[in-house]
Amino acid sequence: MRIALIQLEYADGESVVDRTSRVVELVRAQAGHDLVVLPELWSAGGFDYRAWPERTQTVDGPVVAAVAQAAREIGAVVHAGSIAEAPVDEPGPEGRGLWNTSVLLDPAGERVARYRKVHRFGFGNGEPRLMEAGEDVVVLDLPAPADGLRAGLSTCYDLRFPELYRAQVDQGAELFVIPAAWPAARVEAWRLLLRARAIEDQCFVLGCNTAGTHARTQMGGRSAVIDPRGEVLAEAGTGQEVLSVEIDPALVADFREQFPVLADRRLPPAKR
Numbered sequence: 001m002r003i004a005l006i007q008l009e010y011a012d013g014e015s016v017v018d019r020t021s022r023v024v025e026l027v028r029a030q031a032g033h034d035l036v037v038l039p040e041l042w043s044a045g046g047f048d049y050r051a052w053p054e055r056t057q058t059v060d061g062p063v064v065a066a067v068a069q070a071a072r073e074i075g076a077v078v079h080a081g082s083i084a085e086a087p088v089d090e091p092g093p094e095g096r097g098l099w100n101t102s103v104l105l106d107p108a109g110e111r112v113a114r115y116r117k118v119h120r121f122g123f124g125n126g127e128p129r130l131m132e133a134g135e136d137v138v139v140l141d142l143p144a145p146a147d148g149l150r151a152g153l154s155t156c157y158d159l160r161f162p163e164l165y166r167a168q169v170d171q172g173a174e175l176f177v178i179p180a181a182w183p184a185a186r187v188e189a190w191r192l193l194l195r196a197r198a199i200e201d202q203c204f205v206l207g208c209n210t211a212g213t214h215a216r217t218q219m220g221g222r223s224a225v226i227d228p229r230g231e232v233l234a235e236a237g238t239g240q241e242v243l244s245v246e247i248d249p250a251l252v253a254d255f256r257e258q259f260p261v262l263a264d265r266r267l268p269p270a271k272r
């Protein structure tokens with residue numbers, strides 16, 4: 001399976017329309033890949049939370065529609081990264097009506113999964129003040145041409161919460177797709193936790209981060225593809241870059257059989 005992670009660089013001052021056109025071109029340029037992944041909140045601006053209210057989208061809105069068109073053109077499964085999702089007529093439990101929502105598209109441009117970020121980052125500011133928390137664990141069999149692996153979806157700060165990934169493994173996950181806007185200040189934690197999740201859950205990990213500086217926050221880059229043994233198959237630098245990697249889906253089952261750590265879990269499911 002051929003995978004492309006688009007580590008997008010952006011700065012303040014670029015309109016959502018211009019950024020979307022740029023991203024669509026980058027997705028189109030990945031023809032020949034089976035799965036293409038974009039970062040977290042690239043249209044709204046990962047740390048530009050003051051602008052989120054004017055950059056909201058629905059999962060059928062123009063940003064996702066433009067990426068869906070590119071998915072159709074190249075015949076790939078595309079993880080569109082996440083949007084600041086404000087659905088019509090859904091105020092949410094906290095009355096904010098806004099979620100950090102990832103969307104996975106099949107090669108016909110149809111939405112096959114929606115994941116709302118469960119753990120909100122900001123310690124009382126940003127996401128916890130403006131957004132609702134997602135409540136669902138989302139795991140699915142990837143559609144062709146990226147078939148052969150079961151994928152769990154999560155976003156950025158979720159990476160710090162291993163219990164979410166164990167819950168995905170309990171639902172059969174073999175690959176974690178993690179779009180992010182993770183800052184440079186803590187990029188070593190990002191690199192380490194991506195590998196930790198791969199090793200402890202014996203899964204492929206696709207971590208697609210953001211580059212550049214926006215909203216006075218320098219992003220960390222270092223997107224990576226990691227195999228179920230914890231080997232880093234590819235890692236980006238700190239600028240805009242596309243990581244193109246071939247992975248062998250059979251490695252998950254082979255390695256889990258050869259080194260069956262997950263079979264040695266002791267806690268009863270109710271306490272996990």
Ligand SMILES: O=C(O)CCC(=O)C(=O)O
Pocket residue numbers: 046120121155156157158160181182183186
């Ligand atoms: O956990 C971190 O250090 C960064 C998380 C983050 O930036 C996010 O979730 O948007």
